[in-house]
Amino acid sequence: MHTLAAAVTREIYWNIDIPFRGLVIVILGLVPFAIIAYGLWQRWQRWQRMGDGVELPPRDEWWSRTKRTLVQVFAQKRIRRRKQGGYSHVMIFWSFVLLFIGTVIVAIQTDLATPLFDWYFFDGAFYVAYSIVLDLAGLGGIAACCFALYRRYVTKPETLTKRMLTWTPHIWVFLVLLVQGFILEACRISGTGFPDHEVYASPVGNVFAQVIPTGGIAEGLHLFFWWFHLALTLVWLGMFGQTAMAHIFTSMATIWLAREIPVSTPRPIVDIEEAEEFGVLTVDQFINTHLRDADACVECGRCTDVCPANITGKPLSPKKIINDIKEAWLAYDAAGGAENTSDEDPTKRLVGGIISQDELWSCTTCGACEQECPVMIEQVDKIVQMRRGLVLMESEFPEEVQNAFNNMEQQGNPWGKPPDDRSKWIEEIAEEEDLIVPIWGEEGSEDAEYLFWVGCAGALDARSLPITKSVALLIQKAGVKFAVLGPMESCTGDPALRIGNEYLYQILAQQNIEVIKEAGVKKIVTQCPHCFQSFNKDYRKLDGSLDYEVIHHTQLISELLEDKRLEGIPGIDAKAILHDSCYLARHNKVTDEPRNVAKAALGNVAASEPKRCGEKTFCCGAGGGRMWMEEHLGDKNVNAERAEELLKDGADTILTSCPFCKTMLSDGAKVVAGESRDVKVMDVAEALAQGLKKTKTGNNA
Amino acid sequence: MSLKIVCLLKQTLPTEAKISILDTGKPGDARSKPIINPYDEFGIEEAVKLKEAGKASEVTLLSVGTDKWLETIRRGLAMGADQAVLIDVGSEEIDQSQVAEALANQLQKMEYDLVLCGKLAVDTGLGEVPGRVAARLGIPLLHVAAKVDVEGNKVTVERVADGNIVHVEAECPVIVSADKSLNKPRFASLPNIMKAKKKPIDTVALADVLSGAAQTRRTVKYELPPERGPVRMLEGENDAAARKLVDVLVNEEKIVH
Ligand code: SF4
Ligand code: SF4
Ligand code: SF4
Numbered sequence: 025m026h027t028l029a030a031a032v033t034r035e036i037y038w039n040i041d042i043p044f045r046g047l048v049i050v051i052l053g054l055v056p057f058a059i060i061a062y063g064l065w066q067r068w069q070r071w072q073r074m075g076d077g078v079e080l081p082p083r084d085e086w087w088s089r090t091k092r093t094l095v096q097v098f099a100q101k102r103i104r105r106r107k108q109g110g111y112s113h114v115m116i117f118w119s120f121v122l123l124f125i126g127t128v129i130v131a132i133q134t135d136l137a138t139p140l141f142d143w144y145f146f147d148g149a150f151y152v153a154y155s156i157v158l159d160l161a162g163l164g165g166i167a168a169c170c171f172a173l174y175r176r177y178v179t180k181p182e183t184l185t186k187r188m189l190t191w192t193p194h195i196w197v198f199l200v201l202l203v204q205g206f207i208l209e210a211c212r213i214s215g216t217g218f219p220d221h222e223v224y225a226s227p228v229g230n231v232f233a234q235v236i237p238t239g240g241i242a243e244g245l246h247l248f249f250w251w252f253h254l255a256l257t258l259v260w261l262g263m264f265g266q267t268a269m270a271h272i273f274t275s276m277a278t279i280w281l282a283r284e285i286p287v288s289t290p291r292p293i294v295d296i297e298e299a300e301e302f303g304v305l306t307v308d309q310f311i312n313t314h315l316r317d318a319d320a321c322v323e324c325g326r327c328t329d330v331c332p333a334n335i336t337g338k339p340l341s342p343k344k345i346i347n348d349i350k351e352a353w354l355a356y357d358a359a360g361g362a363e364n365t366s367d368e369d370p371t372k373r374l375v376g377g378i379i380s381q382d383e384l385w386s387c388t389t390c391g392a393c394e395q396e397c398p399v400m401i402e403q404v405d406k407i408v409q410m411r412r413g414l415v416l417m418e419s420e421f422p423e424e425v426q427n428a429f430n431n432m433e434q435q436g437n438p439w440g441k442p443p444d445d446r447s448k449w450i451e452e453i454a455e456e457e458d459l460i461v462p463i464w465g466e467e468g469s470e471d472a473e474y475l476f477w478v479g480c481a482g483a484l485d486a487r488s489l490p491i492t493k494s495v496a497l498l499i500q501k502a503g504v505k506f507a508v509l510g511p512m513e514s515c516t517g518d519p520a521l522r523i524g525n526e527y528l529y530q531i532l533a534q535q536n537i538e539v540i541k542e543a544g545v546k547k548i549v550t551q552c553p554h555c556f557q558s559f560n561k562d563y564r565k566l567d568g569s570l571d572y573e574v575i576h577h578t579q580l581i582s583e584l585l586e587d588k589r590l591e592g593i594p595g596i597d598a599k600a601i602l603h604d605s606c607y608l609a610r611h612n613k614v615t616d617e618p619r620n621v622a623k624a625a626l627g628n629v630a631a632s633e634p635k636r637c638g639e640k641t642f643c644c645g646a647g648g649g650r651m652w653m654e655e656h657l658g659d660k661n662v663n664a665e666r667a668e669e670l671l672k673d674g675a676d677t678i679l680t681s682c683p684f685c686k687t688m689l690s691d692g693a694k695v696v697a698g699e700s701r702d703v704k705v706m707d708v709a710e711a712l713a714q715g716l717k718k719t720k721t722g723n724n725a
Numbered sequence: 726m727s728l729k730i731v732c733l734l735k736q737t738l739p740t741e742a743k744i745s746i747l748d749t750g751k752p753g754d755a756r757s758k759p760i761i762n763p764y765d766e767f768g769i770e771e772a773v774k775l776k777e778a779g780k781a782s783e784v785t786l787l788s789v790g791t792d793k794w795l796e797t798i799r800r801g802l803a804m805g806a807d808q809a810v811l812i813d814v815g816s817e818e819i820d821q822s823q824v825a826e827a828l829a830n831q832l833q834k835m836e837y838d839l840v841l842c843g844k845l846a847v848d849t850g851l852g853e854v855p856g857r858v859a860a861r862l863g864i865p866l867l868h869v870a871a872k873v874d875v876e877g878n879k880v881t882v883e884r885v886a887d888g889n890i891v892h893v894e895a896e897c898p899v900i901v902s903a904d905k906s907l908n909k910p911r912f913a914s915l916p917n918i919m920k921a922k923k924k925p926i927d928t929v930a931l932a933d934v935l936s937g938a939a940q941t942r943r944t945v946k947y948e949l950p951p952e953r954g955p956v957r958m959l960e961g962e963n964d965a966a967a968r969k970l971v972d973v974l975v976n977e978e979k980i981v982h
Contacts, residue, residue, distance in 0.1 A: 296915075300916065300919075301916075302915050416914060417914055417915065419911060419912040419913065421912075426912055430739075430760075433758060434739040434742075434758045434759075435739060435741055435757055435758075440739075440741040441741065442754065442756070442757065443743075443756035444743050444754075511756055527915050
């Protein structure tokens, strides 16, 4: 086998002659790291001044958090969700890391291995591999930097606004360093008389070397660039603790400290009866997490890019919100904190000041922003906290919301229908389908396995009743024993919680929790993803002792299909497209089941999907209590934007899995398709049940 | 001068409640959460606004009800009233004239310059109480106010009449009943809801303010209005449908003769 000669190496510190070199290099190298450490220490002090200071997570989570952070750092998982900016970031990152490691290896060879152990490993195959990898890293880095600069100077995507542009100097510096690296390599190759192996070991440097005259000029150039390179590197590294480059550390820390994302459940107000301040109106009222993670925002703008409110022209930009909070806090801190600032101060007073009410009310709490944010910043909780400030402290909210609040409080549902009306569908289905739905605790419910939580929409809203009936019909056909609460059910409080009326939410939630506990319910199946969210996540944050299982109807039906308990249902004939619900797909990661049900309904054909699907779905516009607010801002309504996307390839049926999505998209489809084109919007359960009804009529005939 | 205001407050069912005849024989809806009679709420809002404007010094709520009303009374306190007095009728049944007498007797024990109340209660729809209280106290009633102005001791109200607006004024003490357009009641802030829990509510026994006044009327029974029949769609082209309609109206429903 051909082995590489020991001469295949390069002379480290060729052309460089410094007295006490090792010592000088170590000292010079330590200076920037000391400056970085100082910068980070300052940042840490700043973070400690925010709210009650940084709270460390419980120790048993440390390892999983570390793993999560390493995945984000080295695999750049979230960053890669975006193609252009994402992959150029990945290349710059890896270029930097590899070259940094390369430098460390050289230092190990010259200042540890050789003097201490007289061991020389920097040759042969190792040297060749090392050199090729670093050459490629340099080349990739140059390409990525050029691309990043091209985006900043030429294409200028909207994302890259404001201080995102202050990153440009760093890209320039890195680019210069990379080019210098190749010039140095070229000078050395030329100055050492073009060693043969460099043709393959340093392919890029070798090309550069062709234009460098050999001899003194190469040596002179080399000397100049060597010192220039060293100085620039050291100065640049020294800036890592304070400038935009500090993001390397602040991002890692933020990801490590972050909660599960998307956060989904706004932090409950504990001991609401004892508290005196509720929500956030001035910047100092934010807890540490919110101030700290805002401080780590890299202003990439990805959150705003995916925000349905922003896309449809509403005044909301989550990136702006985050940076308003960050800047306001820095101003507050610079002014000397609580003692030296007044609540009326226009920067300290966030809500109604630099952050308008319209911005806050535009949010659908869809969670898209949180899912995209590479730093795992919590946008939605901040928005809800500020809504709480408005609702609970100042009684400020869109006028129409007061009705919804009153209705939820007095009648237990946002529509304001009498609670007894919740039994209507039960009477109807008994008549229409001969199906007796027992009430929990009453006759016929003795062997009920599931509590079927119908929800306000499911029991009271004309457009949602067919979904409820379809679910009942399907699970009954499969032999599932279930019962409902009928008029004992009340709103889960989801709209109240997300509009910011935590007080009302907690009253409703406690009431439901009590009913569930008293009834001894062990398994719940919900019709609506919002109810699912309440039971699955929100309630558990209020009451840690809840031990029921809860699933969404698509999960149950999908399971029944899989177990062949629902079989042989002829499909409906439609060109169907599937819309994922944010609260199902994004907040609760349920994406396969609605597809399974849709597929069965369509006679074993998968429904088509829009580009924004699954966990990346696009909101229908109803979430965050927006269902109960007028949509009068922006250039189009969120539901129209979504309907347009769903209908652009000629689908005639939109399949949903959420009653609110169904309502919003039916309206949206009417706007987009006009009256002439007949577009059906139905829940996947309805679609499947239609097949079921077909068999029935078939049998009867 | 700064007025002392007393607001009369009755608890009613929400307007959307589904009324049925309960086991007690009375109309009600066990599942809906009761509210402040919306017209009384306009009165409370107006009183709180006057206080905020510095024209009133104190706002007291006064109710004739039971201890089941306490939560509703607290909502009135959360809107900004300072205290409340509940005349507890317990399980006793009294009519509007007795309610008015109890209120008037209690008012006489209290300091007041202005009494604010709703023009009627949405449950009975009667609107007897403001007039009866005014008569018993011998003070002027400014009824169905769409706007209230207070200048020192003088109260001016605007009332919307048929095609004109009437301006009426009177000197305190006076009783003003609120119309719907008077104001938009506030949504109490949470700190105020919490504060309301600590505000005093005095309970007065009915016997102390209603000595032996006999009931002159008796409610015999309550019944639900007949249910509306289902909607019928008549089939056919315009002409045929019209004929059918005439036939139904004349011969079947006997509405047109
Ligand atoms: S939750 Fe949705 S609507 Fe709200 S800011 Fe984030 S992306 Fe925008
Ligand atoms: S909040 Fe996150 S996604 Fe939005 S700009 Fe900042 S870092 Fe980017
Ligand atoms: S209604 Fe549907 S799409 Fe809209 S927020 Fe709720 S779950 Fe998401």
